Amino acid sequence: MDEFQTILKARQFVRNAGVTTAPVELECLAAAANAKIKFMHDLSDDESGQTTQHKGKHIIIVNGNHREERQRFTVLHEIAHIVLELPSQHHGPKLTTGNLMRYGRRPQEEMLCDVFAAECLLPYDLFSKDVGDVDISLDAVKTLADRYKASLTATGSRYAVSAPEPCAYVLSEDGHIRYVSRSKFLNELKGWIDFNVPVPKDSVAHRLIQGTSKAEDYDELPTDVWFNGGIKNRPLLAEEAILLREWNQCLSLIWFDESMKPAHERRHEDEDDEPLLKELDGTLSWLSKSRRR
Ligand SMILES: [Zn+2]
Secondary structure, three states, X not given: OOHHHHHHHHXXXXXXXXXXXXXXXXXXXXXXXXXXXXEEOOOOOOEEEEEEEEOOEEEEEEEOOOOHHHHHHHHHHHHHHHHHOOOOOOOOOEEEHHHHHOOOXXXXXXXXXXXXXXXXXXXXXXXXXXXXXXXXXXXXHHHHHHHHOOOHHHHHHHHHHHOOOOEEEEEEEOXXXXXXXXXXXXXXXXXXXXXXXXXXXXXXXXXXXXOOOOOEEEEEEEHHHOOOOOOOOOOEEEEEEEEEHHHOEEEEEEEOOHHHOOHHHOOHHHHHHHHHHHHHOOOOHHHHHOXXX
């Protein structure tokens, strides 16, 4: 099984379970996997959860002392093991928090269960509509993470996939790129980012990792900082990044917008529309898509 098949399976699973609102109801998804969720308050802090069997049902035990977003991801990761029929590779019967939150050298099966979990937590149909309604920024990702009761990590990853502009989300850990997700518009521009390599030197992420004060920053950078050889007609990119010190991780949201293209490359219809729009409300709607600090 690969990532693409996993995503398709997750989408089908969510649709069959009848999920239509955010935040997604976990009981509903657990029932669809023939599982029940049990919250335990006497697990050690490094234990996220485990799955056992009882009278033909799966019992998903989750650490009730953890933050809600983490509990939800744990439950969905365990549901993924059941639905995908992938035995757990890293945690025996027990899933530790370190296993769940960190990426370094994780077996493929575990990554696929995370992909499945993120798809369930942020269902494509529902989530892509919400992504289309907001202007791209880390703040927008944070707001959506709250609405879906999901971690910033999971939400950022799904955000980039659904974004209506060329956009990538990069998770780095211990100074190395561990996970990249990209919008289809970035695929069309052939914007690739390698992983398991050090975070690029001139990136915002690198600056935050090296620094000691700031945990978040935004900048506009030459495109070849992140994309080897650059991208045609896109000299500049926007990167907004945040450090997650607890896991020695950094999240970067990277995107291109119209205002960063050379003037002669921008969409001509904007020029045509300009006088009319000015008459209407004095602003061009697409300009609000580009954010500046
Ligand atoms: Zn697992």
